[in-house]
Amino acid sequence: MAVMRYSEALRLAMTEEMERDDSVFICGEEVGQYQGTYRVTEGMLSKFGPRRVVDTPISEIGIAGMATGAAMAGLRPIAEFMTWSFALEAMDALVNHAAKITYMSGGRISCPVVFRGPAGVGTQLSAQHSQSLESWFAHTPGFKVVLPSTPEDAKGLLKTAIRDPNPVIFMENAGIYGQRGEVPEDTDFMIPFGQAAVRTEGSDITLISYSNMVLKCLKAAEALEKDGIHCEVIDLRTLVPLDMDTVVKSIQKTHRAVVAHEEWKNVGFGAELASRIYEQAFDYMDAPIERVGGADVPMPYAKNLERAAIPTDLDIIAAVKRALA
């Protein structure tokens, strides 16, 4: 185990996989000479050279197409979006090509590609840079959708993503790139998709979340513990595949739930989660599931408005109290 930042864990995962397998390469805007917009790929160009660390023009369709086509031709590309908001430019390449080629070909083509990059809000980047599109991707069959919340998961899940034979949507959170944690150094350390992690056990209510929001749930749980409220915090880690077993087992114990994410609440992933919980554990529910999500507005620039638009641990606490009322 070594202690490192979330962003360093990502770099370690990519570095290990690139050392292991020559067919892995990374492409994207400013991933090379500039050392990565968020320094995730720092040093990788000088280590691997321009064949394997490829700076691209500002051409998201091109990037997505390059990665998808290369995957169809047998490589294992990692394409970085500078932020996920810019993936809006490439939706056709992603959704109508990467996600479907395997199905359309009757399984004759595999498309082992990882699309990764930061999502996340909180530094006043305003409306156009604050999209977190995981619900769109989770809605689209053909993708796996992964959102790690810790350095350890960042490494373990990214390695699984790179070795997965399918297109993987890998969303990091810029707000936690600097977060430190223990990370296994084993080069075969991988975390399987579809296994949620129970971050804290508790008996009164289940908080279900992913990415950055898990940390806010843990903070809320800590505060609530002092009031004698025992929260079970579940980190989904992957939205597709989704580990409902862990969720349902917890609900059968707690009978109450809060689902939480930073992205817009309306038609967000929380809605799916709540619906599935009711479908699979209706008789256990003692209170309506509370959803916590981002305000349904384009992200405002002003600090105070932005703060009001992003859900916090306090919003989770309030939701828990409503659910227990």
Add this chain to the structure above:
Amino acid sequence: MAVMRYSEALRLAMTEEMERDDSVFICGEEVGQYQGTYRVTEGMLSKFGPRRVVDTPISEIGIAGMATGAAMAGLRPIAEFMTWSFALEAMDALVNHAAKITYMSGGRISCPVVFRGPAGVGTQLSAQHSQSLESWFAHTPGFKVVLPSTPEDAKGLLKTAIRDPNPVIFMENAGIYGQRGEVPEDTDFMIPFGQAAVRTEGSDITLISYSNMVLKCLKAAEALEKDGIHCEVIDLRTLVPLDMDTVVKSIQKTHRAVVAHEEWKNVGFGAELASRIYEQAFDYMDAPIERVGGADVPMPYAKNLERAAIPTDLDIIAAVKRALA
């Protein structure tokens, strides 16, 4: 009242609004000389000329930008996507521009634009042409999202859309373009957004749906009526704004619900609807809400597989029976 097809009702709405207001024009692929891919704009070029009925190259970003920019500069464009699947090309223009400019400008710019075109499945168009993206758009604040199910609604809602000062996502369904119905000839006939229609009253269960799926719900309701099961069928008509009052009132009476749509079930609009029903009427629910939706696979080509992927009235009937079991 006149009896006409759904597609004719759309044409009538556009024609009336273009006659009323010179700032309304239509642009899109094959809307003019070719008379519209689905003949929705048939005859309009010769009536209004190339200034107001504009054939475009196959450039969805250009089309979306043209309409958005023209709206920002004071016109009232109607942009047609040949099918909504091709809107994938234009997501940035739609989501990061049209939907946000009003908010980002602090309300100083209005963007009165209608994006319309067919969605819908069932004629073996296979994976890339079978997207129905309403859940994506409903997720994105700044859009209104409209899906008419009858010729009358097609006219009344499209006229409201054209006069609305905001970007409106107007999704037609190719499967019902030929459907006939009574349509008011009054040139000021409009249907306000945010008012669901109760298509059939019933006391046992509420079926909630929109677009083509409403017709399947009505068919299911008719069949179930023979078994003595009285369904209330609600047509949402607009997903944003959403008329939860009508839904909740019905649920308070029936205590059971099926939500249904053709698009992929996973993270579809049905999840949002179910979640909101629980949030607003938890204590009334006697059984889990049943969701009916498209199979979570890219649309297959083969007729039998396609049929299996698209939800039918029989699926609704089965869902009703489960909910009543």
Add this chain to the structure above:
Amino acid sequence: MAKTAVKEKSPSDIGLDTLLGHYKTMVLIRRFEESTYRKFREGKMGGYLHRYDGQEALVTALIPQLELPGDKILCTYRDHAHALLCGTSPRAIMAELMGRATGCALGKGGSMHLIDPDNGFLGGDGIVGGPVPISLGVGWALKYKNTKNVCVCYFGDGAMNQGGVHESFNMVGLYKLPVLYILENNQYAMGTSVSRSTGQPDFVKKAEAHGIAGERVDGMDFFTMWDAAKRALARIRETGEAYFLQVDCYRFVGHGVGDDNTQGWKFYRTEGEVHEWMKKDPIVKLGAYLKDAGVLPDELAEKIDQEAIAVVDDAVAFAEASPEPPLDSLYENVYS
């Protein structure tokens, strides 16, 4: 005299025998397409159906020059001929068009998504411009793996107006990738003529603007197309850099079965225009050349035609006798 003509017009490396083979292929394509139309109208197929009638030389004078499966092919939804040329069996193609389990994509893709990776054919694509970003990645992979292979990417004149095409051209130009672009300039994108869809109709300039050299070629003439393809491929294999061919041609039928049926094509082109182009039918032209050269007497021409029809009929019979995909395959192949 015939011999002289061969010397004059035919590249020296195509023997008359081989040429006869290419002629057969073109006849097969034509008969295949005609039959798909009939089968569509009989209700044996669904979705869209886009025929290649008139454009046969674009594939027949190029794909045989490739080294498949090392070289790769991408194309549009107008893809039956490409599949045939790559070596996909007519049976597997016809079965795919009828949505059968024996189709080259197990019935899941249909007409727009024929595919056969074992033969280097990475598929048709239902999205206008769609294959071009993919070609960038395929070209990248070919270079990355240090092969001498080429990716050939076909797309339509309408696709030149797709942004993704320009992004990809630029990156292919920047990275110097071994891609041969074939612009199937059949003059129309559905109902929109080239002059109604572009601010500047010289497509070669559009490629050059991104650093991809190119030229304009008459795609109605087999030899011209063959020579251009040959030079282009040699150049790409030598330099490793992309090349662009604007191939002028014409589709004799409607955009798809839709405007074939309804004669909707009359909205955007005249019968006179169609007939003018039909005079340049590449099959008739090559046939006349072979006849002149003394190797295609009428009886042989007739025989070749009958053989083509027999191949197509066999494919149809095979497809019709094939089972639909099993219902439980609905959820298969979403993931690898």
Add this chain to the structure above:
Amino acid sequence: MAKTAVKEKSPSDIGLDTLLGHYKTMVLIRRFEESTYRKFREGKMGGYLHRYDGQEALVTALIPQLELPGDKILCTYRDHAHALLCGTSPRAIMAELMGRATGCALGKGGSMHLIDPDNGFLGGDGIVGGPVPISLGVGWALKYKNTKNVCVCYFGDGAMNQGGVHESFNMVGLYKLPVLYILENNQYAMGTSVSRSTGQPDFVKKAEAHGIAGERVDGMDFFTMWDAAKRALARIRETGEAYFLQVDCYRFVGHGVGDDNTQGWKFYRTEGEVHEWMKKDPIVKLGAYLKDAGVLPDELAEKIDQEAIAVVDDAVAFAEASPEPPLDSLYENVYS
């Protein structure tokens, strides 16, 4: 001698007085940008901050020639100078940068989304290439309404690699719309130089490929820029057709406050290169000319500078004293 110089180098229609005014504007822009950087580092602003230092002539030698608000302006996130030139008050701009209720977008837009429709300024845009599709629509509307107005659309060299830009160029070329494109070719897109981002670096060819004529201009020289803009605008008003200016220039600072702070710009350019370009500082150059011409003695230069600083200080004071937007405005303006 000075007079001769004026005749030689200055377009006859700019009197020295007016020229002095433009010089003042450029000084104001520079001082404004410097101050935003300080305020950002003080934590008074968030998000990104993109400065225009070095590129002042691109707005100052063009926007005063427009007929605002009938003419329209669109630009990138590097938009403070554009707003100033359109006549947005420095107070409203600074307040927007600080996210205050008195900002030109009520604090909702921030640095990348300055906007002022009353003055014809339709806004900055955070998306690379984003303004170009919008310019197509604005140009369409200007023509549709039968005005003689022009839409001026600024965008960066990096944006030339966005597909939407090409789709829009083609449509603007096809429909012949009154748009003036200003390619702010400051040599870099973040850390990527032009030569590392394009397969073909002559941007004029990229515009011409879509039927938009254009030329290359030295944007470090006020007069060259003025003349080019003047000719271009006259041409557009006369023909109704778009025109393209590739304006070569340089940003003296980092891409954004991020690489300013960290000296991240050293990853992609040398200090030597920056200093070479700084020698061409358009403000210094115009200042020298005016000094030569006898109208800008040192004391006046100093006074102009002090006045600029005073305007900026006033804007800062105003912004700092302004309230944050009310919390309940969070849900306002989602819809009109």
